[in-house]
Amino acid sequence: MKTIFSRSAALLTLGLTLGLGACKDQLDLQPRQSVDATTALNNADKVGSAVVGLYAKLDDPALYGTQLLVIPEILGGNGMVTWQGSFTTYRDLQNRTTNSLNGLAESTWRLAYQAINQANLVIDALGVVSDADLKAQYEGEARFVRADMHFELVRLYAPQYDAATAATDLGVPISLTANKALEQADTDVPRATVAQVYAQVITDLQAAIRLLPEDNGTRASKYTAEALLARVYLQQRNYAAAATQAADVIDNSGKALSPTLAAVFRNRNSPESLFEIQQNDQNNAGTANNGLATFYANIGQLGRGDVRIVGGLVNLYEDSDARGTDSLTYGLTRKLIYVGDGPSRPDNQLRSGKWTAYGQNIPVIRLAEMYLIRAEGRFVAGDVAGALDDVNTVRQRSGASELTTLTRQDIFDERQREFAAEGFRLHDIKRSGNPLVYAATDGSTVTVPSNSPRLVLPIPQRELNVNTALRQNASY
C-alpha cells in the first residue's frame, strides 16, 4: 500500500516536472502590436524604422501637425486673425489670459520632449548600423530633429534671445540622454539658459549639416539643416550668419520657387520645399478636433472655420497680389484667401487658402523664407539693392508689384504676407522688437510690447508639480 502511494506520488511529481519544463517559456509572452524596448532598436532596419517614427512624431497635432503652426499665429495674431472656435485653450492664448493649465502648452511640451528622447534613442542605437553612409544619415536626421525641437521649445517657452541677457535668461531643459529605464526618465532636469539651448541647437545643426546627404528624398537633407540653421540665426538676430546659410541654400540646394504659392500647398513636395511633413488621407494630424485644415478651412462640410482672417492681414495685400483675396468662395477664388461657405459659420468671413485638405502635406521650411532671410541679412549689412532683389523675387511670384525702396518694416510685412498662417507671426514680433498693436473690439488701441511675458507660453503646471527643479515664467 505504502509503495503504491509513494510511486503514485513519484509519478505525479514526474508529471508535474515534465509539464513544468514545457511550460516555463510560456510565461514569456511577447506583445504582438508592440515590441519590447530591449530589442526594438537592435539592428539597422529597426533603427531606420525609429527614424521614420521621428518624422511621424513631428506630424503629431501637438507639433507641426497643428500646434507649432497655429499657436504662433493665434498668440500675437490679434488684428490679423481671430480665433472663433469653441476651444478655450486657443481663445485664452489670443486674449493672453491663459494660465499654466493650458492644454496646448502642456501637449506641445510633452510631444517635443518625446521626439527629443526618440532622437536620443536613435543616436544611442547607431552602433548597430554598419553602413557608414546610413549611419551618418540617421545621426544627422536625429540631430536635426533634436535641434529643431529644442529650438521650437526655447522660442515658445522662453524669452526672445537677447545677446545681452541670454546667458542668464532661463531657456528650457536640454535633453541629450537616451532614457530607457525609469531612473533615467525620472530625473528632474532644470532649465538651461537661453544661450545654452541655442548653443546646443547650433551644435546639433552644424553636425547635421556635416552628416546629412545633399538629397534625402522628402526627409531632412543637408540643406534642410542649413535652412533651419538660417532660421535659428535669424531668431538670434545674427543676421550675417543667417544670410550666409540662406545664401548657400539658395545657391546650392537646387530648389526653386514654385510658379505660384498656392501650388506649394495644393501639391506635395513642390520644388520650393526644403522640409515638408508628409501626410495622406489615412495618416494625418486630424479631421475633427485637430489638423490645420480642421481649424482653418470652411469649405462646405470641410473644416470647422475656427481661425478667421481679418482686416489687418487682408489690408497688407495689393489687389494684384495672389496671396490676398478677391472675396470669392474657395471654389471660385484665384487667390489664397477665400470666403468660407460652410454651414457652421456665418457667410462672408475670410479663410486662409493654405490649409484646405485634411491629408495635405505641411510645408515647414520653404525656399521663399531663405530669400527673405537673406534679404534681411543684406539689408542689415547695408546691401539694400541685394535685399530689394530678394524681396522682389518673392513678391513677383505672387503678382505683387516690385518694390523700389525698402525699409526693415517692409521686410517684416513681406514675411507676414508670404508666411501668413504658417506659424511665423509670434516669432517675428518677438525678434523685431516692434510692439503688437491692434484695435480692440471697443475700438481702442491695444499695444503689447514685444517682450511682454504674456507672449511666452507658461511652463505646464503638471511639469512644475513633477519636476521641482523647474521655474515658472514671469507672469504665470
Added chain:
Amino acid sequence: MKHKFLLSLALAAPVTVVAQTRSVSGRVTAVADGTGLPGVTVLERGTNNGASTDADGNFRLTVQPGATLVISSIGFATQQVVVGEQTTLAIKLQSDQTLLNETVIVGYGSQSKADLTGSVTQISTKEVENVPVQSFEQAIQGRTPGVNISQTSGKLGAGLQIRVRGSSSVTASNQPLYVIDGIPVTSQDASSDTEPLNPLADLNPNDIESISILKDASASAIYGSRASNGVILVTTKKGRQGLTKVNVGYYVGTSTATKTRKFLNAAQYKELFAEAATNVGYTNPADAFEENGIDYNSTSDTDWAGAALRRGHVAQYDFNVSGGDAKTRFYLSANYNDQKGIIIGNRYRRGSARLNLDHSIRDNFKVGLNFSLTRSVNDRVSEDNAFSNPVQLNALPPLQPKYDPTTGLLNQATLYYNNLLDQENGRNRAGNYRSFSTAFLSYEPVKGLTLRTEAGADFLNLNEDLYRAAGTQDGGNTGYGYSNQVQVVNYTTNNTATYNRTLADDHTVDALLGFSFQRSATQQTSAEGRGFPNPEFTKISSAAVKTAGSGSLLSEFSFISFFGRLNYAYRNKYLVSGSVRRDGSSRFGSANRYGTFGAGSLGWVVSEEGFLQDNKVLNFLKLRASYGVTGNAEIGNYSSRSLYSAIFYADQAGVTPTTSIGNPSLTWESTAQTDLGVEFGFLNNRINGEVDVYQKNTSDLLLNRQLPYTGGYSVVTENVGKLRNRGLEIALNGLVVDKAVKWNVGGNISFNRNEITDLVEPIIAGGNTLAQVREGEPIGVFWGRKYAGVDAANGDALYYTADGGTTNNPAQAVQQKVGNPNPQYTGGLNTTVSWKGLDFSALGQFVYGNDIYNTAGVYQAVNGDYFDNQTVDQLKRWQKPGDITSVPQARLYEGNGTQVSSRWVTGGSFFRGKNFTLGYTVPAELSKKGYLQSARIYVSAQNLFTITNYDGYDPEVNTATFGGANYVLGHDFYTPPLSKTFIIGVNLGL
C-alpha cells in the same frame, strides 16, 4: 505492484468475485408528509456504487456486506444507514434548511458544509432555472450575502457589476474570477463597443447544478493571484445512475419597463420655453423656437420618451435528458431562449446544447467530458452617449412630429437626431459562438487518494456587425459599416492529487496538491468602411473607403500555478485548514514573476462539545476564523514592459516608444483578508443562519505616477496605494411551518464600508461626472459643487462656498463631498410556501443608502436652458420674487444652474419585488395517466415592483459610457430601465 493493484481493486469493487454481495431495495420518504421522494441519491459509502430513487422514492442496489448507505438529497439532511442483514429499507428523510451536510463546491474539490472553515455562499439550480434573464447572475440578485450584483442597464446581455465584499481595486478589474467546471473562463467583455457585453450570458442557466461564491481568503486563496475579487465556481449538471429522466420546459411572457420618466407635453414645453425666452429679452418667444427649427405653432404633441420603449416578449424552450448506469452517466440538454427587449431594436437570442458524460472504466478509474456549444445573437442598442441611443429621443421637443406630415416619412428635421431612422436603416448585431468544455481522467490508486487530470477550453468567437445606411447619422451621406471578429481561446489544465482519510475515527485529513497551467489568447480582426453604393450593400467589401478602424490585434497571457491545501478535523469538532498557491504570470514584471499566496483558518464546532450535545434548542454552532493573502492579477497583459509601437508617416510605418515606461517590478495587487464567522442552527435547524465580519486590506494598488515629460515619458505604472473594505454579512433562514403546509422565510443583509486609505493624489474622472477617488473616502465618491437651491429674490441658482455661504457664481463654489454611490447595505428577503401540489416563492431585493448622479440632468432637468425637452419637475421653476423652489428661473442659454453639481444627485435606495412564482404540480397519479412522470405549470413575475425615491428611470443603473472605470459608479446617462416580465410556463417530466 500488479498484485497489490488487483488487491486494491478487489477491496473497492463490489462486483468482484471475491466479495459476497447482496441486494437491497427500499423506499425513501419525507418525514413531514410521508410522500415518496424522487431523485434521492443512494450511495454505498466510500464507493461510486449508487442509485437514485424513482418517482415514488423506490430504489434497488447491490452492495457489499457491511455496507453503509449514504442517502442524500438537496433540501434534506443526509442520512447514513447501515445495511447489516436488511434487504428492504424504509428511509425517512428530515428536511434540513441549513444543508449542513450539503456538499459545498470549493476550489479543486468539495467539502461538507459542516466542515467548512471558509466563507462560501452556495446557490442551487432551483434559484436560477427558468428565470427570464440572460445570465445566471441576474437570477441570484438578492440571494448572495456579501456579494452585490448590480445590473448597470436594461440593455439585454449588458455587462453586470459584481462586487464580492466591496471594490478591492481602483484601476484593475473588480470582477470576480469565474470558474466553470474547474476551468477559469473568459469573463471580460470582448466586444469593441464602449458598453460591455456579459460573456457569461453564453452559459445556459438551466444547465447549472450549483454556484459557489468563495468570499474569504480561506476559501479563495487556492486561486492565488486572482482571488482578491472573490471566485465564482459554477458546476454544471451531471447524470445520475437510475431511471432516465426527460424534462421538457417552455415559458412565454411579456415585459415592460420597470419605471419610466415623465417629460413635458407640448403645452407645458411651450409654456416653459416661451418663459425662458421672454426672461432673456425675446420680445417674441416664437423667434427663439424658430432659431432652433422648432415650429412654435405646431399642433404636434409627440411622446418621444415613449417612442424609445415598447412591450417586450420572452420565450424559452428547454429540453434535457439525464440518467445512466453504474458505468456511464450522462446529462444532455438543449435550450433556446428568445427575448425581445423593451427598448426598440433590442433583442437577444441564445441557443445552446450541452453533453456532460462520465464513465467508470474501472471502479477507481473514471473519465469524463463536459461539452457545450452556444450560439447567441444580440441585436444591440447604441451606447448611452450616442444620439442613436433610443432613450435620447426623450430630448426631442414634443412640438416636433415623429413623421414628416408632407412626405409621411420619419421626420429628419428634429432638434437632435431622430434615431428612429436607425431602426429602419441599419443593424448593430453581436453574434457569439461559445464552447465551454472540460475533459477529465481520475484515478484512485489506493482508497482515499485520487489523482485527477483535467483539461479545459473556453472558445469565444464574437462577430460584431454594424451597419448604418446613408441618411442615418452615423451613415452620413454614403453609409457606414464596421465588422469585428474576436476570438478568445482560453486553455487550462489542472492536475491534482487529493488524499482523504479518517484515522482512528478521530482524525480526518483532506489534502490537496496540484499544478495548473492556463493560457489565453485574444485575436481581433476588424474592418471599417464608408461609401456604399446604396443601402442594399451592407458589407465592407462594397465600401469605397476602408477607414482607420481596420486592423488586427493579438493579446495573450499565461499562468503557471502550484497549489496545495490541507484540511484537518479532529472528531468533526476542531477544524484546521491551510492553503497555499504559487502563481507565475506573463503579466508580472520580470523582476517579480512569481508570487506566493495563502490562507489559514480555524473552526470550532461548539455543538459537538459535551455541554451542547443534547441541547434541545441550539443544535448546531460553529465558530470559524480565517486570515489570508490573495492577489489581483487583472493588471493588463503587458503593463510591466517598456514597449515600442508602430506610428505612421504618410504611407510609411515607423516605430516609437510608448509614453508609459516599463516597470520590471510591476506586480499584482494584494489583499489581506481576515474573516470571523459563526454558523448556527436552532430547533433541529428549523432556524439557522450565518454571520460573518471581515476586513480586507488591499495594498500595492496599481496606479500611474506622473514622470517629467522632459525624460520622454508621461507615466509609470507602480504598485502604490491602499484601500480597505470592512463588512458584516448576516443570513437567516427559518422553516416557520413544517406540516402539510411548508412555509419557509429567509433573508440576508450585508454591510460593506470601502475606504481609500493611501493615495498619492486624487483621481478625477472628469467630464460631466462627479466621480473621484480620494484618500479617506470610499471609491467613486461624488465630489463637486454643492447646489444650494434658488435665490428667492431673483431666481438665481446658488451653490455653497467654502465658508458655508452661498454664491450664484459657480466658480466661487467649493468642491466637496456631495454623495456616495456605495450602498450602506444590500440584501434580500425570500419566502417559499408549499402545500400539496402548490408552491409559491417570492424574492425581494434591497439596496440602501447609495446615491445616484443623473449625468443627463444638465440637459433634461435644467429649467429650460436649451431646447431639450425637460422633465416635468422643471415646471416648478422660480417665476417671481418670493417663490420658494429648487428649480431656478428659466433663462434660455444663460446657464442658470447648469453647472455639474449636486443638483442631480438623488438617493438610489430601492426595494424590488424581484421574483414571484406560483406553481402547481399535477399529482403523480394524474400525470401518469398522461404518460408523464411529472407535470408542473407556473406563472412568474420578474421585477414586479420597484419602490424607490429615485426620480430617473431605474435606480439599478450605472452607465458604462464614461469609460467604465471602476470608480465611476452610480451614474445615469440616458440609460434604459430594466424590464418587468411576466411569464407562464410548464415543465413536463417524461
